[in-house]
Amino acid sequence: MGEFDLIRRYFQRPAGVGVEVGVGDDCAVLAPTPGARWLVSSDMLVEGRHFLSTVDPARLGHKALAVNLSDLAACGATPRGFTLALALPRVDDAWLAGLSRGLFALADAHACPLVGGDTTQGPLNLCITVFGEALAGQALLRSGARVGDDIWVSGRLGDARLALEVFRGAVALAGDGFTQVRAAMECPTPRVALGQALRGIATAVIDVSDGLLGDLGHILAASGVGARIDVDALPRSAVLAAQAAGLQRVCVLAGGDDYELVFTAPPQARLPDVGVPLTRIGCIEAEPGLRVVDAHGAAVDHGLRSFDHFAS
Amino acid sequence: MGEFDLIRRYFQRPAGVGVEVGVGDDCAVLAPTPGARWLVSSDMLVEGRHFLSTVDPARLGHKALAVNLSDLAACGATPRGFTLALALPRVDDAWLAGLSRGLFALADAHACPLVGGDTTQGPLNLCITVFGEALAGQALLRSGARVGDDIWVSGRLGDARLALEVFRGAVALAGDGFTQVRAAMECPTPRVALGQALRGIATAVIDVSDGLLGDLGHILAASGVGARIDVDALPRSAVLAAQAAGLQRVCVLAGGDDYELVFTAPPQARLPDVGVPLTRIGCIEAEPGLRVVDAHGAAVDHGLRSFDHFAS
Numbered sequence: 279m280g281e282f283d284l285i286r287r288y289f290q291r292p293a294g295v296g297v298e299v300g301v302g303d304d305c306a307v308l309a310p311t312p313g314a315r316w317l318v319s320s321d322m323l324v325e326g327r328h329f330l331s332t333v334d335p336a337r338l339g340h341k342a343l344a345v346n347l348s349d350l351a352a353c354g355a356t357p358r359g360f361t362l363a364l365a366l367p368r369v370d371d372a373w374l375a376g377l378s379r380g381l382f383a384l385a386d387a388h389a390c391p392l393v394g395g396d397t398t399q400g401p402l403n404l405c406i407t408v409f410g411e412a413l414a415g416q417a418l419l420r421s422g423a424r425v426g427d428d429i430w431v432s433g434r435l436g437d438a439r440l441a442l443e444v445f446r447g448a449v450a451l452a453g454d455g456f457t458q459v460r461a462a463m464e465c466p467t468p469r470v471a472l473g474q475a476l477r478g479i480a481t482a483v484i485d486v487s488d489g490l491l492g493d494l495g496h497i498l499a500a501s502g503v504g505a506r507i508d509v510d511a512l513p514r515s516a517v518l519a520a521q522a523a524g525l526q527r528v529c530v531l532a533g534g535d536d537y538e539l540v541f542t543a544p545p546q547a548r549l550p551d552v553g554v555p556l557t558r559i560g561c562i563e564a565e566p567g568l569r570v571v572d573a574h575g576a577a578v579d580h581g582l583r584s585f586d587h588f589a590s
Numbered sequence: 591m592g593e594f595d596l597i598r599r600y601f602q603r604p605a606g607v608g609v610e611v612g613v614g615d616d617c618a619v620l621a622p623t624p625g626a627r628w629l630v631s632s633d634m635l636v637e638g639r640h641f642l643s644t645v646d647p648a649r650l651g652h653k654a655l656a657v658n659l660s661d662l663a664a665c666g667a668t669p670r671g672f673t674l675a676l677a678l679p680r681v682d683d684a685w686l687a688g689l690s691r692g693l694f695a696l697a698d699a700h701a702c703p704l705v706g707g708d709t710t711q712g713p714l715n716l717c718i719t720v721f722g723e724a725l726a727g728q729a730l731l732r733s734g735a736r737v738g739d740d741i742w743v744s745g746r747l748g749d750a751r752l753a754l755e756v757f758r759g760a761v762a763l764a765g766d767g768f769t770q771v772r773a774a775m776e777c778p779t780p781r782v783a784l785g786q787a788l789r790g791i792a793t794a795v796i797d798v799s800d801g802l803l804g805d806l807g808h809i810l811a812a813s814g815v816g817a818r819i820d821v822d823a824l825p826r827s828a829v830l831a832a833q834a835a836g837l838q839r840v841c842v843l844a845g846g847d848d849y850e851l852v853f854t855a856p857p858q859a860r861l862p863d864v865g866v867p868l869t870r871i872g873c874i875e876a877e878p879g880l881r882v883v884d885a886h887g888a889a890v891d892h893g894l895r896s897f898d899h900f901a902s
Contacts, residue, residue: 304664318706319617320707322677322717327711352616361632399636400634
């Protein structure tokens with residue numbers, strides 16, 4: 279099978295709403311909504327770094343798009359479309375069928391059509407660029423947190439990191455527990471509806487991809503503020519809560535791959551209910567830096583830092 | 591140096607015109623021109639496949655953006671911005687400085703700012719997604735070629751392939767000749783101004799990235815027509831014209847990596863002069879298929895096909 283057959287078989291579908299030209303010309307042509315701003319984000323997934331070679335391809339297709347939709351969610355944007363550039367060591371029909379199935383299931387759930395991309399031979403690499411819209415001035419940024427704001431997080435933190443520790447052999451986890459945390463790692467849910475519902479309510483938002491400490495740190499740096507968070511308040515699954523205390527802290531504070539939203543809002547804000555649990559984890563303070571305390575208010579010396587692809 | 595230092599040092603610059611939020615938040619935020627359509631294209635470059643490991647990084651940065659701008663050119667779009675996702679085996683300061691220098695020189699020349707992206711560790715891979723604009727109905731597509739149209743090509747074909755044959759050891763080329771064809775391969779010029787000038791004039795356009803036969807074939811398939819081209823009329827450099835006839839044909843018909851525009855236009859069309867030579871190479875016919883003839887009108891049995899990343 280050649281490159282163009284591959285595209286036709288697995289990646290070419292009728293153009294979506296607002297897509298005037300989709301896959302198959304030099305460029306895709308999309309019609310922006312009048313008055314809307316155009317939001318763009320790009321994430322690259324590399325085998326052995328962001329996923330294991332043994333991962334179910336449908337889950338990989340899901341995750342490659344999910345991590346990008348999560349960036350749109352963090353800005354409160356409405357998804358409009360995406361491109362996929364794919365480097366493959368070889369053409370494997372069953373694998374490509376799985377990948378495209380997982381990819382399109384999530385794309386369809388968010389009315390976010392594949393509009394173009396590239397395929398080439400090379401070490402396995404998936405690069406997705408996603409486009410969304412928000413009205414002028416409505417995009418949620420990292421820079422608006424104010425002293426006195428509460429800090430909130432959606433869903434639960436740490437399961438993806440716990441799964442990684444199992445794959446690394448550092449933790450043993452039986453049956454359903456492993457199935458659950460593995461799904462968190464391989465099949466994250468981008469909080470797109472929550473992000474949109476936070477427009478005009480949240481003062482700053484980011485998605486937790488590199489770990490809470492680092493990602494909240496980006497909000498603090500961009501907003502020029504500090505914060506205090508309660509490590510014992512961080513929401514976690516029953517599976518994670520059954521692990522050793524030290525491991526729990528690593529997973530919830532610096533786990534990464536959570537794709538939950540962490541956001542700030544004034545204490546009087548009425549938070550939206552879109553069916554995703556929200557937990558208050560701390561507050562924004564004037565004093566620079568991020569202070570981690572326990573349920574008793576005692577300082578926690580965690581010694582952790584955020585995930586960095588090039589940290590030595 | 592960590593991931594965020596790397597981004598700050600080499601890839602973060604003041605936001606460009608129309609960019610409300612650039613590098614450094616979850617998404618970039620861009621303001622579309624009222625009434626314009628949004629054009630998107632994505633190309634991935636893999637070491638050993640699209641470039642040699644020994645290439646000057648400034649040229650690689652140039653080429654990674656150039657091949658994407660060439661897709662915008664083929665649609666007659668005005669560049670507005672791009673994202674860069676970069677997988678690097680390691681952090682090499684001199685290499686990154688060169689890459690960003692070549693990248694930004696071309697970006698600045700086209701007022702096309704870097705607005706976001708991703709960096710990660712992995713086998714060397716550059717994925718650029720480029721955004722441009724054209725007014726509704728003005729984007730140039732592959733599908734509008736009509737029987738009787740002339741077929742034109744910009745610039746010269748085949749030098750990039752000739753350079754590749756030198757690197758492969760199949761051809762020996764001395765001094766200035768090699769310097770010239772190597773520049774064609776490593777430093778292609780996207781025909782952005784020509785593409786824009788062809789709006790309302792050309793009936794179909796594509797850029798020559800996989801070789802003339804295959805790329806013109808895409809126009810024929812999308813337009814439901816056939817064509818006849820004169821292989822002896824195909825424009826080529828003096829260096830290429832000094833090579834054996836068989837090699838010349840391979841290079842001009844199926845070379846690839848040319849990034850010239852091939853387009854169709856009615857015989858009475860007044861073609862724009864943007865300082866790029868244009869050569870008439872054939873005409874569109876009703877009979878399906880692509881017929882290659884020589885200067886005497888005799889059929890040429892070339893036995894060539896276009897470059898395909900997954901062809902067996």
